[in-house]
Amino acid sequence: MTPEDLFREPEPPLSGTRHQQDLDVLPYGSYFEPPEQAAGYSYEETNSGYGGARYLEQHWAPGGAPYPGPATAQAPGHYAPNGGAEDPQGAPAPAEGPAQHEDPPTIELGPPIAPVPDVPEVHFPYPQPEPGEGPGPLYVIGDVHGYLDELLAALHQQGLIDTEGHWSAGRSRVWFLGDFTDRGPDGIGVIDLVMQLAAEAAAAGGYCRALMGNHELLFLGAARYGDEPVQSTAGTASFLAAWRLNGGQQHDLERLEPHHVSWLSRLPAMGIEDGHLMLHSDTTAYLEYGETIDDVNDAVHTLLADEGIDELWDCFRKFTKRFAFRGQSGTMAAQELLSTYGGYRVVHGHSPIPYLTGTDHPDDGTPPHVPGPYIYADELAIAMDGGVTMEGRLLVARLPLN
Structure with missing residues (x-):
């Protein structure tokens, strides 16, 4: 069972054994596979240092050179090759075993932390392009869920960061689609890295932007409201209980600081770039929050600022919905969003592709x-x-993908 199934509107389960007849009603789509000579690496089996996922092509780097191994323990947002088989906390890599499709166990929760005060927003100037200079290439990044080393490897393979984890992509434009925390080992490390890259990209004339995912809403709710009860379709629940069931890691909550809360609270829910409508969730629930991108973003920010627990819970619940663009009505749903907010193609995260295509088992x-x-x-x-x-x-x- 996918964690979001635990607190959602009644609908068909997202995992479990799929019968062949279920696949007949799935949409026909296609995978985009970058040419190996362009990407500098191939899609082969990779290994995992955590057991919940595999390091993304950790042995390959642009140009076919061996990629440095997992990160050593050091300041967030930096890594160095060590070639070892241990994770950043020094835990040995587990032995290979059968594939596990359940979410990794969470750490026992302690008392909820106290709400954190707001801090001033930090603005970084964006250098203007030279006359006649066009925008840099556009990149998009899917759900990270705390897998910092996999993110560093993927960014390095695309030439977006150097071997020390710093921005190396000049005027490139990068969008993260949300869900930085939960399930994986270092959600706060991921947030620190994205914040660091946003500053470094701006200084280089590019930018690194991020969207608010349903896990950001859940994480902020858990930090602010703890075990305060909310009414849900699954009965009385709390943000803290839902966060734990959705893979929340206690060490992320303990390391959450005011500047993290301020940054997360200001993330937009939607964006548009070069005709690509950027969303986190594959749902039409965005239409309930406004008729323009600015309206939707303002509505979500107001929910977070006004500290209304039931309203924030309802927003989290709506943004956990998925699969709006698949099936016979999927094209119409995508067209509705595009006609309302602009763009010619929706780009989203949230629903793992194996679930979306029915190939999760x-x-x-x-x-x-x-x-x-x-x-x-x-x-x-x-x-x-x-x-x-x-x-x-x-x-x-x-982007674009053709």
């Missing part, structure tokens, strides 16, 4: 095969969640 028991982003809904939608938490991959793609 291969018959031979191997991990799901995710060769790249998934284009579907008559080519109006691109799915970017490669299922890093279920032994898929963390996807970074340059």
Whole structure:
């Protein structure tokens, strides 16, 4: 069972054994597979240092050079090659075993932390392009869920960061689609890295932006409201209980600081770039919050600022819905969003591609095969969640995809 199923509106389950007749009603789409000579690496089996996912092509770097091994323990946002088989906390890598499709166990929760005060927003100037200079290339990144080393590897393979984890992409434009925390080992480390890259990209004339995912809403709710009860379709619940059941890690909550809360609270829910409508969730629930991108973003920010627990819970619940763009009505749903907010193609995360395509449990028991982003809904939608938490991959793609 996918964690979001635990607190959602009644609908068909997202995991479990799928019968063949279920696959007949799924949409026909296509995978985008970058040419190996362009990407500098191939889509082969990778290994995991955590057991919940595999390091994304950790042995390969642009140009075919061996990629440095997992990160050593040091300041967030930096890593160095060590070639070892231990994770950043020094824990030995587990032995290979059968693929696990359940979410990793969470750490026992302690008392909820106290609400944190707001801090001033920090603005970084964006250098203007030279006369006649066009914008840099556009990249999009799927759900990370705390897998910092996989993210560093993927960014390095695309040439977006150097071997020390610093921005190296000049005027490139990068969008993260949300869900930075939960399930994986270092959600706060992921947030620190994205904040660092935003500052470094701005100084280089590019930018690194991020969207608010449903896990950001859940994480902020858990930090602010703890075990305060809310009414849900599953009965009385709390943000803290839902966060734990959705893979929340206690060490992330303990390391959450005011500047993290301020940054997360200001993330937009939607954005548009070069005709690509950027969303986290593959749902039409955004339409309930406004008729323009600015209206939707303002509505979500107001929910977070006004500290209304039931309203925030309802927003979290709506943004956990999925699969709006698949099936016979999927194309119409994508068209409705595009006609309302603009753009010619929706780009989203949230729903792991193996769930979206019905291939989450291969018959031979191997991990799901995710060769790249998934284009579907008559080519109006691109799915970017490669299922890093279920032994898929963390996807970074340059747009447009043809």
